[in-house]
Amino acid sequence: MVIAIASGKGGTGKTTVATNLAIVLARSGRQVQLLDCDVEEPNCHLFVHPEIRQEIPVSVGQPAVADNLCRGCGKCSELCQFGAIICLGDRVAVFPELCHSCGGCMLVCPEGAITEQMRQVGMVELGAFDGVAFGHGRLNVGEARAIPVIAELKRQKHEDAVVIIDGPPGTSCPVIEAVKGSDFVCLVTEPTPFGLHDLIMAADVVRQLQLPMGVVINRSGIGDDRVQQYCRQQGIAVLAEIRDDRRIAEAYSRGELAVEACPELGQVFHALAEEISRQVRP
Protein backbone atom coordinates (compact mmCIF):
# COMPACT_ATOMS: atom_id res chain seq x y z
CA MET A 1 0.00 0.00 0.00
CA VAL A 2 1.31 3.44 -0.93
CA ILE A 3 0.25 6.38 1.25
CA ALA A 4 1.18 9.86 0.02
CA ILE A 5 1.35 12.70 2.52
CA ALA A 6 0.60 16.05 0.88
CA SER A 7 -0.77 19.38 1.99
CA GLY A 8 -1.23 22.53 0.02
CA LYS A 9 0.10 24.97 2.53
CA GLY A 10 3.69 24.35 3.50
CA GLY A 11 4.67 23.81 7.09
CA THR A 12 1.44 22.09 8.11
CA GLY A 13 3.16 18.93 9.34
CA LYS A 14 3.63 16.53 6.41
CA THR A 15 7.05 15.42 7.59
CA THR A 16 5.80 15.13 11.17
CA VAL A 17 3.00 12.85 10.01
CA ALA A 18 5.15 10.87 7.53
CA THR A 19 8.03 10.15 9.91
CA ASN A 20 5.94 9.39 12.98
CA LEU A 21 3.49 7.24 11.04
CA ALA A 22 6.41 5.30 9.57
CA ILE A 23 8.02 4.55 12.93
CA VAL A 24 4.73 3.68 14.63
CA LEU A 25 3.79 1.26 11.83
CA ALA A 26 7.24 -0.35 11.85
CA ARG A 27 7.11 -0.84 15.63
CA SER A 28 3.77 -2.58 15.24
CA GLY A 29 5.46 -5.17 13.02
CA ARG A 30 4.75 -3.90 9.50
CA GLN A 31 7.32 -3.69 6.70
CA VAL A 32 7.61 0.03 6.05
CA GLN A 33 9.46 2.18 3.54
CA LEU A 34 9.66 5.97 3.94
CA LEU A 35 10.37 7.93 0.74
CA ASP A 36 11.05 11.64 1.17
CA CYS A 37 10.00 12.99 -2.24
CA ASP A 38 10.46 16.66 -1.34
CA VAL A 39 13.71 16.59 -3.28
CA GLU A 40 14.15 20.36 -3.31
CA GLU A 41 14.36 20.45 0.48
CA PRO A 42 14.35 16.94 1.94
CA ASN A 43 14.03 17.00 5.73
CA CYS A 44 12.87 13.55 6.92
CA HIS A 45 16.49 12.59 7.46
CA LEU A 46 16.76 15.26 10.17
CA PHE A 47 14.34 13.32 12.35
CA VAL A 48 14.99 9.70 11.48
CA HIS A 49 18.79 9.80 11.01
CA PRO A 50 19.03 7.08 8.38
CA GLU A 51 22.18 5.16 7.57
CA ILE A 52 22.69 5.73 3.85
CA ARG A 53 23.93 2.64 2.02
CA GLN A 54 23.40 3.44 -1.63
CA GLU A 55 23.66 6.50 -3.87
CA ILE A 56 22.07 6.72 -7.29
CA PRO A 57 23.05 9.77 -9.38
CA VAL A 58 20.20 11.19 -11.47
CA SER A 59 21.00 12.67 -14.87
CA VAL A 60 18.94 14.15 -17.68
CA GLY A 61 19.73 14.55 -21.34
CA GLN A 62 20.09 17.90 -23.01
CA PRO A 63 20.82 18.76 -26.65
CA ALA A 64 24.40 19.30 -27.80
CA VAL A 65 24.47 20.98 -31.22
CA ALA A 66 27.39 20.54 -33.64
CA ASP A 67 27.70 24.03 -35.14
CA ASN A 68 29.52 22.73 -38.20
CA LEU A 69 26.58 20.49 -39.12
CA CYS A 70 23.75 22.92 -38.23
CA ARG A 71 22.29 24.72 -41.23
CA GLY A 72 19.83 26.89 -39.32
CA CYS A 73 16.64 25.27 -40.65
CA GLY A 74 14.87 25.91 -37.34
CA LYS A 75 13.03 22.56 -37.15
CA CYS A 76 14.36 21.91 -33.63
CA SER A 77 13.03 25.31 -32.47
CA GLU A 78 9.64 24.70 -34.02
CA LEU A 79 9.27 21.35 -32.29
CA CYS A 80 10.43 22.38 -28.83
CA GLN A 81 7.44 23.01 -26.52
CA PHE A 82 9.58 24.61 -23.86
CA GLY A 83 11.69 27.16 -25.72
CA ALA A 84 14.83 25.28 -24.69
CA ILE A 85 16.39 25.31 -28.15
CA ILE A 86 16.14 28.44 -30.28
CA CYS A 87 17.29 28.89 -33.85
CA LEU A 88 18.70 32.35 -34.40
CA GLY A 89 19.51 32.81 -38.06
CA ASP A 90 22.36 30.44 -38.79
CA ARG A 91 23.06 29.22 -35.27
CA VAL A 92 21.26 27.64 -32.36
CA ALA A 93 21.13 28.55 -28.66
CA VAL A 94 20.29 25.94 -26.01
CA PHE A 95 18.77 26.69 -22.57
CA PRO A 96 19.31 23.47 -20.55
CA GLU A 97 17.23 24.64 -17.61
CA LEU A 98 14.13 24.74 -19.84
CA CYS A 99 14.79 21.36 -21.52
CA HIS A 100 12.46 18.51 -20.58
CA SER A 101 14.70 15.89 -22.27
CA CYS A 102 12.02 14.69 -24.69
CA GLY A 103 14.69 14.06 -27.39
CA GLY A 104 12.42 15.55 -30.06
CA CYS A 105 14.94 18.06 -31.37
CA MET A 106 17.45 15.27 -31.95
CA LEU A 107 14.90 13.22 -33.90
CA VAL A 108 13.73 16.07 -36.08
CA CYS A 109 17.12 17.54 -37.06
CA PRO A 110 17.65 16.76 -40.76
CA GLU A 111 21.43 17.20 -40.49
CA GLY A 112 21.98 14.91 -37.50
CA ALA A 113 23.59 17.87 -35.77
CA ILE A 114 22.04 17.23 -32.35
CA THR A 115 23.27 14.63 -29.88
CA GLU A 116 22.28 13.99 -26.29
CA GLN A 117 24.59 15.13 -23.53
CA MET A 118 23.86 13.94 -19.99
CA ARG A 119 23.91 16.35 -17.07
CA GLN A 120 23.64 15.26 -13.44
CA VAL A 121 20.76 17.07 -11.72
CA GLY A 122 20.61 15.32 -8.38
CA MET A 123 20.99 12.18 -6.34
CA VAL A 124 18.83 9.49 -4.78
CA GLU A 125 20.08 8.10 -1.45
CA LEU A 126 18.81 4.83 -0.01
CA GLY A 127 19.27 3.36 3.43
CA ALA A 128 17.41 2.51 6.61
CA PHE A 129 16.63 3.55 10.19
CA ASP A 130 15.13 1.47 13.04
CA GLY A 131 14.09 -1.29 10.65
CA VAL A 132 12.40 1.14 8.25
CA ALA A 133 13.63 1.26 4.64
CA PHE A 134 14.44 4.83 3.71
CA GLY A 135 14.99 6.81 0.56
CA HIS A 136 15.20 10.46 -0.35
CA GLY A 137 16.18 12.57 -3.29
CA ARG A 138 18.35 15.64 -3.38
CA LEU A 139 17.96 18.04 -6.30
CA ASN A 140 21.17 19.96 -7.04
CA VAL A 141 21.04 23.64 -6.13
CA GLY A 142 20.24 25.70 -9.23
CA GLU A 143 18.32 22.98 -11.05
CA ALA A 144 14.79 23.95 -12.04
CA ARG A 145 13.15 20.54 -12.48
CA ALA A 146 12.55 18.22 -9.55
CA ILE A 147 10.60 15.58 -11.46
CA PRO A 148 13.51 13.46 -12.76
CA VAL A 149 14.81 12.98 -9.20
CA ILE A 150 11.35 12.22 -7.78
CA ALA A 151 10.72 9.71 -10.58
CA GLU A 152 14.01 7.90 -9.90
CA LEU A 153 13.25 7.79 -6.16
CA LYS A 154 9.80 6.33 -6.75
CA ARG A 155 11.35 3.63 -8.95
CA GLN A 156 13.01 2.40 -5.74
CA LYS A 157 9.62 1.68 -4.14
CA HIS A 158 9.36 -1.70 -2.33
CA GLU A 159 6.40 -3.72 -3.55
CA ASP A 160 5.89 -5.65 -0.33
CA ALA A 161 5.93 -2.78 2.15
CA VAL A 162 3.69 -0.01 3.36
CA VAL A 163 5.27 2.88 1.46
CA ILE A 164 4.90 6.33 2.98
CA ILE A 165 5.68 9.19 0.62
CA ASP A 166 6.51 12.54 2.19
CA GLY A 167 5.45 14.89 -0.60
CA PRO A 168 6.54 18.43 -1.44
CA PRO A 169 4.30 21.32 -0.38
CA GLY A 170 1.92 23.01 -2.79
CA THR A 171 0.07 21.73 -5.81
CA SER A 172 2.56 22.00 -8.67
CA CYS A 173 4.20 19.42 -10.94
CA PRO A 174 6.56 17.91 -8.32
CA VAL A 175 3.55 17.26 -6.05
CA ILE A 176 1.71 15.44 -8.85
CA GLU A 177 4.81 13.35 -9.56
CA ALA A 178 5.17 12.43 -5.89
CA VAL A 179 1.51 11.65 -5.29
CA LYS A 180 0.38 9.95 -8.51
CA GLY A 181 -0.08 6.21 -8.41
CA SER A 182 -0.62 6.17 -4.64
CA ASP A 183 -3.39 4.16 -3.02
CA PHE A 184 -4.32 6.97 -0.66
CA VAL A 185 -3.49 10.63 -0.14
CA CYS A 186 -3.38 12.06 3.35
CA LEU A 187 -3.73 15.86 3.26
CA VAL A 188 -2.24 17.53 6.31
CA THR A 189 -3.60 20.95 7.21
CA GLU A 190 -3.80 23.41 10.07
CA PRO A 191 -7.18 24.78 11.17
CA THR A 192 -6.56 28.35 9.94
CA PRO A 193 -7.80 30.40 6.93
CA PHE A 194 -4.42 29.91 5.22
CA GLY A 195 -4.51 26.17 5.85
CA LEU A 196 -8.06 25.89 4.54
CA HIS A 197 -7.38 27.98 1.45
CA ASP A 198 -4.51 25.79 0.32
CA LEU A 199 -6.25 22.57 1.43
CA ILE A 200 -9.10 23.35 -0.97
CA MET A 201 -6.59 23.63 -3.85
CA ALA A 202 -4.81 20.42 -2.84
CA ALA A 203 -8.09 18.49 -2.51
CA ASP A 204 -9.07 19.69 -5.96
CA VAL A 205 -5.81 18.34 -7.40
CA VAL A 206 -6.21 14.97 -5.67
CA ARG A 207 -9.80 14.75 -6.90
CA GLN A 208 -8.58 15.30 -10.47
CA LEU A 209 -6.05 12.51 -9.97
CA GLN A 210 -8.99 10.36 -8.85
CA LEU A 211 -7.26 9.16 -5.70
CA PRO A 212 -8.97 8.49 -2.37
CA MET A 213 -8.07 11.07 0.27
CA GLY A 214 -8.50 12.08 3.86
CA VAL A 215 -7.46 15.02 6.00
CA VAL A 216 -5.29 15.22 9.10
CA ILE A 217 -5.75 18.38 11.12
CA ASN A 218 -2.45 19.24 12.76
CA ARG A 219 -2.10 21.85 15.50
CA SER A 220 -5.80 21.51 16.20
CA GLY A 221 -6.95 24.18 18.65
CA ILE A 222 -5.03 27.14 17.18
CA GLY A 223 -7.74 28.30 14.77
CA ASP A 224 -11.37 27.60 14.05
CA ASP A 225 -13.56 24.79 12.74
CA ARG A 226 -13.89 25.88 9.12
CA VAL A 227 -11.64 23.03 7.95
CA GLN A 228 -14.00 20.54 9.60
CA GLN A 229 -16.99 22.27 8.01
CA TYR A 230 -15.33 22.11 4.59
CA CYS A 231 -14.54 18.41 5.00
CA ARG A 232 -18.12 17.70 6.08
CA GLN A 233 -19.53 19.58 3.06
CA GLN A 234 -17.16 17.82 0.67
CA GLY A 235 -17.57 14.37 2.20
CA ILE A 236 -13.84 14.16 2.98
CA ALA A 237 -12.96 12.08 6.05
CA VAL A 238 -11.07 13.77 8.87
CA LEU A 239 -8.70 10.93 9.71
CA ALA A 240 -7.07 12.38 12.79
CA GLU A 241 -6.54 15.55 14.77
CA ILE A 242 -3.21 16.27 16.41
CA ARG A 243 -3.68 18.78 19.21
CA ASP A 244 -1.33 21.75 19.23
CA ASP A 245 1.35 21.03 21.80
CA ARG A 246 4.51 23.03 22.40
CA ARG A 247 6.36 19.80 23.20
CA ILE A 248 5.93 18.71 19.57
CA ALA A 249 7.49 21.97 18.33
CA GLU A 250 10.32 21.60 20.85
CA ALA A 251 10.98 18.03 19.72
CA TYR A 252 10.95 19.21 16.10
CA SER A 253 13.51 21.88 16.86
CA ARG A 254 15.76 19.19 18.39
CA GLY A 255 15.41 16.89 15.38
CA GLU A 256 13.42 14.44 17.49
CA LEU A 257 10.36 12.45 16.50
CA ALA A 258 7.13 13.68 18.12
CA VAL A 259 6.34 10.17 19.42
CA GLU A 260 9.68 10.11 21.27
CA ALA A 261 8.93 13.38 23.07
CA CYS A 262 5.21 12.66 23.60
CA PRO A 263 4.71 8.89 23.77
CA GLU A 264 0.93 9.28 24.05
CA LEU A 265 1.00 10.44 20.41
CA GLY A 266 1.80 6.84 19.44
CA GLN A 267 -1.91 6.14 19.97
CA VAL A 268 -2.89 9.02 17.62
CA PHE A 269 -0.67 7.71 14.82
CA HIS A 270 -1.84 4.12 15.34
CA ALA A 271 -5.42 5.29 15.04
CA LEU A 272 -4.49 7.27 11.90
CA ALA A 273 -2.94 4.15 10.34
CA GLU A 274 -6.08 2.12 11.16
CA GLU A 275 -8.33 4.81 9.73
CA ILE A 276 -6.32 4.96 6.48
CA SER A 277 -6.47 1.16 6.21
CA ARG A 278 -10.22 1.31 6.70
CA GLN A 279 -10.56 3.94 3.95
CA VAL A 280 -8.43 1.97 1.48
CA ARG A 281 -10.05 -1.44 2.15
CA PRO A 282 -13.54 -0.77 3.50
Add this chain to the structure above:
Amino acid sequence: MLMKIGIAATGGSMDAQVSDQFGRCPFFLIVDSDTMRFEAFTNPASDMSGGAGPAAVRELVNRGAEVVIAGRFGPKAQSALDAAGVRYVEAGGKVRDAVAALKL
Protein backbone atom coordinates in the same frame (compact mmCIF):
# COMPACT_ATOMS: atom_id res chain seq x y z
CA MET B 1 23.48 53.94 -41.66
CA LEU B 2 20.43 51.80 -42.19
CA MET B 3 19.56 49.78 -39.12
CA LYS B 4 16.57 47.64 -38.33
CA ILE B 5 15.67 48.43 -34.72
CA GLY B 6 13.42 46.17 -32.67
CA ILE B 7 11.54 47.77 -29.79
CA ALA B 8 9.49 46.13 -27.04
CA ALA B 9 6.37 48.26 -26.65
CA THR B 10 3.12 48.57 -24.75
CA GLY B 11 1.19 49.37 -27.93
CA GLY B 12 1.55 48.97 -31.69
CA SER B 13 2.50 52.54 -32.59
CA MET B 14 5.51 54.84 -32.49
CA ASP B 15 3.75 56.84 -29.77
CA ALA B 16 3.41 53.84 -27.47
CA GLN B 17 5.68 53.49 -24.46
CA VAL B 18 8.78 51.32 -24.56
CA SER B 19 7.88 48.24 -22.54
CA ASP B 20 9.66 47.74 -19.25
CA GLN B 21 9.64 43.99 -19.98
CA PHE B 22 11.21 42.35 -22.99
CA GLY B 23 10.23 38.67 -23.24
CA ARG B 24 6.59 39.14 -22.31
CA CYS B 25 5.92 42.62 -23.69
CA PRO B 26 2.59 42.87 -25.50
CA PHE B 27 3.92 44.30 -28.80
CA PHE B 28 7.07 44.65 -30.82
CA LEU B 29 7.86 47.26 -33.44
CA ILE B 30 10.60 46.89 -36.05
CA VAL B 31 11.70 50.31 -37.28
CA ASP B 32 13.76 51.02 -40.35
CA SER B 33 16.16 53.70 -39.08
CA ASP B 34 16.50 55.50 -42.45
CA THR B 35 12.90 55.76 -43.53
CA MET B 36 11.35 55.48 -40.05
CA ARG B 37 8.89 53.03 -41.58
CA PHE B 38 7.79 50.44 -39.07
CA GLU B 39 5.91 47.21 -38.67
CA ALA B 40 4.14 46.34 -35.43
CA PHE B 41 3.05 42.90 -34.25
CA THR B 42 1.84 41.22 -31.09
CA ASN B 43 4.53 39.34 -29.24
CA PRO B 44 4.04 35.58 -29.83
CA ALA B 45 6.04 34.84 -26.66
CA SER B 46 3.91 36.94 -24.32
CA ASP B 47 1.93 33.95 -22.99
CA MET B 48 4.83 31.57 -22.47
CA SER B 49 5.41 30.32 -18.96
CA GLY B 50 9.13 29.84 -19.62
CA GLY B 51 11.67 30.74 -22.27
CA ALA B 52 9.76 33.84 -23.42
CA GLY B 53 12.95 35.89 -23.78
CA PRO B 54 14.71 33.51 -26.20
CA ALA B 55 11.47 32.96 -28.13
CA ALA B 56 11.03 36.74 -28.53
CA VAL B 57 14.66 37.03 -29.69
CA ARG B 58 13.98 34.35 -32.30
CA GLU B 59 11.00 36.26 -33.65
CA LEU B 60 12.98 39.51 -33.85
CA VAL B 61 15.96 37.84 -35.52
CA ASN B 62 13.64 36.21 -38.07
CA ARG B 63 12.34 39.69 -38.90
CA GLY B 64 15.85 41.12 -39.32
CA ALA B 65 16.28 43.19 -36.14
CA GLU B 66 19.92 44.20 -35.62
CA VAL B 67 19.55 46.10 -32.36
CA VAL B 68 16.82 45.80 -29.72
CA ILE B 69 15.40 48.28 -27.17
CA ALA B 70 13.42 47.48 -24.00
CA GLY B 71 13.30 48.62 -20.38
CA ARG B 72 15.30 45.61 -19.22
CA PHE B 73 16.31 42.16 -20.44
CA GLY B 74 16.20 38.91 -18.49
CA PRO B 75 19.26 36.62 -18.33
CA LYS B 76 17.99 34.12 -20.91
CA ALA B 77 17.03 36.95 -23.27
CA GLN B 78 20.53 38.37 -22.90
CA SER B 79 22.08 34.96 -23.66
CA ALA B 80 19.94 34.58 -26.75
CA LEU B 81 20.73 38.12 -27.94
CA ASP B 82 24.45 37.50 -27.43
CA ALA B 83 24.22 34.20 -29.29
CA ALA B 84 22.45 35.94 -32.16
CA GLY B 85 24.99 38.77 -32.24
CA VAL B 86 22.24 41.34 -31.72
CA ARG B 87 23.01 44.47 -29.69
CA TYR B 88 20.56 45.44 -26.95
CA VAL B 89 19.92 48.75 -25.23
CA GLU B 90 17.91 49.52 -22.09
CA ALA B 91 15.72 52.58 -22.52
CA GLY B 92 12.31 53.99 -21.64
CA GLY B 93 9.85 56.64 -22.71
CA LYS B 94 8.08 56.81 -26.07
CA VAL B 95 9.13 54.41 -28.82
CA ARG B 96 9.66 57.30 -31.20
CA ASP B 97 11.98 59.11 -28.76
CA ALA B 98 13.96 55.96 -27.90
CA VAL B 99 14.60 55.31 -31.60
CA ALA B 100 15.72 58.93 -32.12
CA ALA B 101 18.08 58.70 -29.14
CA LEU B 102 19.58 55.52 -30.55
CA LYS B 103 20.29 57.14 -33.90
CA LEU B 104 22.36 59.92 -32.29
